[in-house]
Amino acid sequence: MVTGHVFIAASLDGFIATREGDVSWLTPNGAESEDHGYNAFYDSIDGIIMGRGTWAVVSRFDPWPFDKPVIVLSGSLTQDDVPDMLRSGVRIWNMPPRDAMKKLAAEGWKKAYIDGGKLIQSCLAEDLIQDIILTRVPVLLGAxxxxxxxxxxxxxxxxxxxxxxxxxxVQSHYQIGS
Known part of the structure; x- marks a missing residue:
């Protein structure tokens, strides 16, 4: 089975985005020049599994930040929702996370970057996450x-x-389970 790994940032009060989905607060002054370990983490994974909400945000990034396969788990999107220029690297799957990880294991994946709040929650509930690297941003969003x-x-x-x-x-690395 593919192991799931999380690398994510949250406000001190536990939010990954504002109610409107804004994430501009994630990089406080000075943080852009620091090495937070993302590149080393990214180099260690075979691809990304993300939820529909995260896809809605990252699909607008220009330039596209991923050179590894991206799987979007969604019950409402189809492959036709992927822009032409991203179709070779992005697949939309309508299946539960465990089934997706089994399918990816059959394709040879070993480690998947799990991205997106609801997907992380689902994967935690199904014991599909091995570890979490959580960076706390010194801001309180309130909601x-x-x-x-x-x-x-x-x-x-x-x-x-x-x-x-x-x-x-402040970044902490946790293994799931004791």
Whole structure:
């Protein structure tokens, strides 16, 4: 089975975007020149599995930031919703995360970057996430799209390490399970 890995940032009060989906607050002054480990993380994965909401945001990025395969899990989108210039690298699948990971394992994937709040929540509920690298941004949004939601039960985490940055970002790496 493919292992799921999360690399994400959230406000100090636990939101990954404002209610309107704005993420411009994610990079405080000075953070753009710091190495937060994203490139090393990205180099370690075979591709990205994202939810529809994340796709709605990243599909507008110019230039396109991914040179690895992207799987969008959605019950409302089809392959026709992918712009022509991205069709060779982006696939829309209407299936549960576990089925997608089984299918990707059959394609030879070992590690998948799981991206998007609701998808992360679903994958946590199904025990499909191996670890989380969470960067806290020193801002309180007060409301927005939460990183974590209801889970079927408690999820113990093992703290692996934390690092703080001059910009005020604090990054922690957790293994799921104790």
């Amino acid at each position: 927005g799209l939460p990183l974590f939601g209801d889970l079927p039960g408690m999820k113990p985490l093992k703290h692996l390490h934390s690092k703080s940055f001059a910009s005020g970002l």
